[in-house]
Amino acid sequence: MGQLHLIRLMTLQRQRDLRRRRRQDQPPNNVGMVASGPKRKGSPCQRDGDYQGDEVKMYLGPSLPEDIWQHIHSLMPMRDAARVACVSRAFVPSWRCHPNLTFSNETLGLNKNARGKDGSDSIFSSIVDHILTKHSGIGLKTLKLQIPSDFSAKDYCYIDGWLRTALTLGIKELTLILHPLKSKYNFPYSLLSNGSGNSIRYLHLVRCSFCPTATLSCLRSLTRLYLCHVRVTGDELGCLFPHSLALERLEVRYCDGIVRLKVPCILQRLSYLEVLGGDRLEAIDNEAPNISTFLFEGDNAVKLSLGETLQMKRVKIQRSGSVFYARTELPSRMLNLEALTLRSDRERVTPMLSSKFLHLRHLSIALIGVTFPSTYDYLSLAHFLNAAPYLETFLLDVWQQHMKHVSIFADPSDLRQMQEHRHHNLKDVRIRNFCCAKSLVELACHVAESVTSLECLTLEAPQSVFRCSDRDNRSGKCCPMDRDILVEAHRAILAIRRYIEPKVPSTVKLHVLEPCSCHAV
Incomplete structure (x- = not known):
């Protein structure tokens, strides 16, 4: 364009x-x-x-x-x-000053395995060498290297040279992504010494080794560090932090070498901390005082020590028991929390406690599993809503491939009601993958009857990943659905029409998303 x-x-x-x-x-x-x-033959x-x-x-x-x-x-x-x-x-000089260089087989228009006729030199390497050599260095800001799969260990010297050139030109944003099968590259941390790495503000590494040492002082301008499938230990990261006091955003994903991640208090500017996966991770020990956003995905055995949390505004936790943990642990620790996202595949009943989320505005809960425990009581989530008096939006996703809960049609009598509690700020409630579980129907009825401020209630039956009507669906057809899921979807719609719709006030917009008509039961 x-x-x-x-x-x-x-x-x-x-x-x-x-x-x-x-x-x-x-x-x-x-x-x-x-x-x-006169007219001459030549290249365009x-x-x-x-x-x-x-x-x-x-x-x-x-x-x-x-x-x-x-x-x-x-x-x-x-x-x-x-x-x-x-x-x-006329545009060659400005091309040689282009600020953003992205090198991959796609951007260079190459095949997946593009090597020279003798198989020795990579065409990818030749083109990248030529462009970087001709670049003037004026205005260069970002360099992204997505190394193709045909790179071998003997080609790693090219990467060293490209990184050396970029650092010499004063690069500000550096991204290095290696192919999963060619991920034994060791990032040359020594190239960052003697002030060469002090221009970098964003460092993005995927599938390589990264071994900072205490003897090298560099990355003083670094504000964002992203590590994914990188071989690095917690102690090695600890060597980097004292020299990166400008760090504002730290993202560590699936780095299995980290057993304990300790974030020191000297990182006064750090406001965003994200830790995903890590098979050996046992603990996260944070002492940075100004983190406002925290994201965690991992085993429920990982010990979370988040330190000072008065600045915490947004939290996302994905692990078993996250709803119970959030309800029992967070209200007293995160007094200013505004947005909370939880995802769990196994839960205990949400308890009724006196502690409150006095600033929580947005709550999203995903209870997802092939078979979610049939003993879980969805109606207990009402205790979470009652604990957030200023909540404005609530999203609940209850996808499960095999519904084992007691169906509303198996026991339609005596729907339970929570004790009298009126919610005066909740405006928008959405429940995805709605099923005919009796306790879920009771939760929806509770919302319809007790939330006086409710403006919109959306109930979605299980759907295809893509629907016929979706703009992004080029085929114009729905993805196939398992018969059991499709049957459950139609039973969910019947439960909504029979038990919930009559209790929805006329002032509330009820949206019921049914399975696409192209699916037949």
Whole structure:
């Protein structure tokens, strides 16, 4: 799209220049046009001409200041910027100053296994070498290297050279992603020494080794660190933190070498902490005082010591028992929590406690499992709603492949009611993958009857991943659904119509999302 807009701009400017020249009494080789010799064969990268008789008029672009052209060029994706530089030599200088370089087989238009005829040199390596060598270094901000699968250990020296060049040019954002089968590369941490790494603000590493040491002082400008499937230990990260006091965002995903992650109090600017997975992780010990967002996914045996949590605004926890943990532990620790997201595949009944979430505005709970424990009482979630008097939105997802709860149709009498409690701020409630479990029907009835501020109640039966009507569904067909799930979806709709809809006030908009009509039971 960027290339198309630029070509349109060039065409409009060319038309204006031609009209202006016709009004003048001077020869037509005006500004922006250069007369050349007879027509010659050559590459489109070398010429872009208008033909008049025996002469070729080389178009150098509209008469705009060079810095404006350079700015327009910098806004284009790398591949489009390279194409424009091939169309006209006038854009070669700005191409050599392009601020964002992304190298992958896709951006370079290469096949998955693109090597030279003798199999020794990678075409990917040759192109990246050429572009980085020709780059002026002026304005370079980001470098993203997505190493293809045909790279071997002997090719790793190329990566070292590219990183050395990028650091010499003062790169600010560096991303290195290796293929899963070629992930034994050791990131050359020594290249960051002697101030070479102090320009980097964002470091993104995937599938490599990263071994910071206490003797190297670097990354003083680093504000964001992203590590995914990286071989690193907690002690090695501990060597990095004292030299990265500007760090604001730390993301550690599936780094199995970390047993204990300790975040020191000297990271005063750290506001975002995300820790996902890690087979050996046993504890997270945070002492950074100003974290406002915390995301965790892992085993329920991992000990969470979050330290000072007065600044905590948003929390997401994904592990077994997360709802029970959040209800019993967080109200007294996170007094200013505003948004809470929980995901669990096994739960205990949510207790009724006196502690409150006085600032919680948004709550999302996902109770998802192939077979969620049949003993769980969905109606107990009403205690969570009652503990958040200023809650505005509530999203509940209860997907399960095999419903083992007591069905409302098996025991339709004596629907339970919670003790009298009116909610005056909750406006929007959505329950996804609604089923005919009796305790879930009772929860929906409780919401309809006790939430005086309710504006919209949305109940969604189990759906296909893609529906016929979805814009992103190119096939125009729904994904197939298991017969058991489809039967349960229609039973859920029947339960909604029979037991819940009559209790919804006329002032509340009830949205019931049924399975697509293309599915037949």
